[in-house]
Amino acid sequence: MHSIEKDREKLLREMASMRRSIDELEQSRETLRRRNDMLKVLSQSSANHLEFPFAKINYQPIAKQLLKLTGALCVAVNTYHEAERMATTRALAGKKQFLQKVVELAGFSPVGRIWPIDDEYLVLYKTGRLVEINGPYELLFKNIPGLNCLNFENIYETGKIYGIGLVRKEHILGNLTIIMPAGKKLEEIDMVEIFANILAAACLRNNAEKELGESRQRYLSLIENFRDAIFVARSDGRFINANPAASRLLGYNKNELLKMNIPDIPPSELVEVIMAKFNELVEKGVLENFETILQHKNGSHVPVEISATVLPEGLYLGTARDIRQRKGIEECLRLSEERFSIAFNASPSLMMILNFKTGRIIDVNDSFLLKLKYQRHEVLDRKTTELKFWVKSEEPGSIRRKIIEKGTVYNREINIYDSSGEIHVGLYSADKIYIDGKEHLLASINDITQYKNLEKDMARLEKLHLVGEMAAGIGHEIRNPMTTIRGLLQMLGKKEECVKYKEFYDLMISELDRANSIITEFLSVAKNKHTEFKTQNLNEILRKILPLIQADAINAKMQLSVATENVPDTPLNEEEIRQLILNLVRNGLEAMPAGGILEIRTYSENGEVFLSVRDQGKGIEKEIIDKIGTPFFTTKDYGTGLGLATCYGIAARHNAVISLETGPGGTAFSVRFKVNRPSLR
Known part of the structure; x- marks a missing residue:
């Protein structure tokens, strides 16, 4: 178990690492896509811009293209008149809500407005390289009437602001201003600078053919x-x-x-x-x-x-x-996703991915569906609480608090229901992972129900073994004096002077016989009791004792239903199997009210032979199910509590397994025998 837990912990770490790698690859692919889009615009527009006369340049599409390619909040295109030291806003593209706020606070649209320019503008943009503007003061300049009071951070959630001058031969022809959303950087700086250079060349078209030639040479150089x-x-x-x-x-x-x-x-x-x-x-x-x-x-x-x-x-x-x-990158991404998918779906553990914020399931693996008896569509986009998943209602809240505090949960023992209401015991582990930048939970449940049941069976068999050893040790010493006492009581009971006490002698002899039968039952539950096996048919043993079973049913005013299918021969001890069947039958008869039907069935499945005894009683309370088969445990006002313990002992010696199903409609005990066993004792 320790090795399995370590392997599963390693698997969870690897799967969380895979998920992080997938997110990083997705970001790389997005960067490549953005650069390709910018390249496409350059290839389509650069040559065209170089041929446009200055007066015919349409700046608004340029601003819109730059807005789209940079993912900006707003893009402005301004041209500068050097002789007049004035700038004109030629185009403004941006998010509609942002532009509406600008117009609302300024009282007018900036497009077409002419602004006086100071020396700070020339210093900021003379390099022709992209610069980061410190804030609205540098962006708007202190001497622009009506706008120096605007604060973009207050009217909209803005991020970094960038500017680049449209510069040719040390002359500033204008500038581009790019305002990014909060938390987002401008990635394609080199592309924007190329774009600005091309636009600057277009603005210079009306100066001279020589300038145009130089622009083309620069373009060719690019x-x-x-x-x-x-x-x-x-x-x-x-x-x-x-x-x-x-x-x-x-x-x-x-x-x-x-x-x-x-x-x-x-x-x-x-x-x-x-x-x-x-x-x-x-x-x-x-x-x-x-x-x-x-x-x-x-x-x-x-x-x-x-x-x-x-x-x-x-x-x-x-x-x-x-x-x-x-x-x-795409192949690495595909392989990473494929490896994650294989590991996730092939894992024997019950695995699910949940949105950490909403608690809704976004995926489960095949083991989850198979073990808990769900169809995929029944669990996706559902909360575990909606599925009535938890036996203890406080469990999910406690686990969530632990994950918030520690970031992980490891091997927490939980009890959960499957779709049929059956309880499973599991070890719950979970780690946070990020999918598309959102917190999710990768949860794994190692179903240890069979292990827990095995622990209970081992404890029960250990008790049977202890009782058997005790019985074997003292049975002989007790039976010898009991035999002597019984013989003397029989002899005294026949004397003429004791005839009047015959009733008492008979009672004492009956009690001695009862004590002797209890000792016999003690010996029957011993796991290490020597048992002789013979290959024979279970149906034949049942047929021999069927008249006795029918008589018991008639005396108890019950009905009997017997269904036997062809079953293969298997190594059995006839005497012990008779006792096993009779004990199960009599328990079933005692559990039912008058008129109930007791069903006895034999059948073969997957190379094993089954004996099933089903009653129509009120069922066994959940609180005492785990105690069934424990020596001396009984719910009856009489009896020794060794009947079912004897059955479990017989089953153990036959290498068979007893299981039970119970509910308001009755209880069924099933004994599963292996047809071929390694050896006969």
């Missing part, structure tokens, strides 16, 4: 240094440009790539699929998040995710992200 592969192709599929990341991805140098066409880079079996997607790009103008396989120069396969768009010159720009790491 492409050259971008970590994902970027390809530019003509409508016939021929590559006309590729960045170093493309060479690293596929193993070809740039010159080799520029001699290749789109069908040259996937495996032969995927060429048709790839070209179909290229035709889709030509028709729709965009291709998003297409997962496929490209072939490396060395012949190995590289899983990638492709996004593409149409450039203004009629060219096609595509990005290919190496997703081997993501696939590895």
